[in-house]
Amino acid sequence: GNSVTQMEGPVTLSEEAFLTINCTYTATGYPSLFWYVQYPGEGLQLLLKATKADDKGSNKGFEATYRKETTSFHLEKGSVQVSDSAVYFCALSDRGDYKLSFGAGTTVTVRA
Amino acid sequence: EAQVTQNPRYLITVTGKKLTVTCSQNMNHEYMSWYRQDPGLGLRQIYYSMNVEVTDKGDVPEGYKVSRKEKRNFPLILESPSPNQTSLYFCASSLGYRGNNNQPQHFGDGTRLSIL
Numbered sequence: 420g421n422s423v424t425q426m427e428g429p430v431t432l433s434e435e436a437f438l439t440i441n442c443t444y445t446a447t448g449y450p451s452l453f454w455y456v457q458y459p460g461e462g463l464q465l466l467l468k469a470t471k472a473d474d475k476g477s478n479k480g481f482e483a484t485y486r487k488e489t490t491s492f493h494l495e496k497g498s499v500q501v502s503d504s505a506v507y508f509c510a511l512s513d514r515g516d517y518k519l520s521f522g523a524g525t526t527v528t529v530r531a
Numbered sequence: 532e533a534q535v536t537q538n539p540r541y542l543i544t545v546t547g548k549k550l551t552v553t554c555s556q557n558m559n560h561e562y563m564s565w566y567r568q569d570p571g572l573g574l575r576q577i578y579y580s581m582n583v584e585v586t587d588k589g590d591v592p593e594g595y596k597v598s599r600k601e602k603r604n605f606p607l608i609l610e611s612p613s614p615n616q617t618s619l620y621f622c623a624s625s626l627g628y629r630g631n632n633n634q635p636q637h638f639g640d641g642t643r644l645s646i647l
Contacts (some may be wrong), residue, residue: 423573429574444532453635457639459638460639462535462621462639462640462641463574463621463637463638463639465624465635465636465637468635508573508574518564518576518579518589519564519566519574519576519623519636521566521572521573521574521575523572523573524573
């Protein structure tokens with residue numbers, strides 16, 4: 420079956436530091452890959468997505484590249500802000516299968 | 532404004548007392564789903580619905596029921612809640628599969644249930 424493994428947190432950074440959250444996956448088909456972000460007290464919001472190998476998703480300064488050879492979709496941001504403090508979830512869904520399989524989530528705290 | 536609305540946001544209740552968590556979306560989405568979020572486990576799918584009157588089990592359906600009588604609504608029913616159903620619940624919706632890709636899911640703000 421499908422599964423997602425992401426870096427365990429919590430992660431604490433200073434403002435303007437570089438952020439990487441590792442995500443690897445196993446899937447039986449050709450999955451689409453997603454990063455969702457959950458701010459305190461809110462639901463999940465789509466941060467970025469990639470639908471095929473070598474695609475790069477980007478949004479709000481975050482980037483992730485779909486690497487089929489390493490089955491990875493690592494999230495990166497070059498200079499984080501306090502407002503980036505949130506829980507980040509890596510997720511996948513197989514083409515034509517609407518279910519999202521989520522990683523456990525990584526809590527990121529950015530200090531001023 | 533496009534949104535998924537869940538009610539209630541918070542509920543504390545007792546074992547065995549039936550409860551319903553409502554979910555409504557205003558985006559004319561075909562696909563709707565319920566997830567529960569537990570620490571260290573991420574989100575796990577409870578039930579999903581591909582369209583009106585079409586529902587199916589997700590990964591953790593035991594103890595839950597759903598219905599999809601109208602496209603916009605997808606209530607989650609706990610007929611006899613137990614303490615192990617204490618969790619944070621999210622409803623989500625999407626257009627499903629379009630343009631050769633799975634479309635992103637839109638999430639509600641969550642319902643925190645405590646079953647004593």
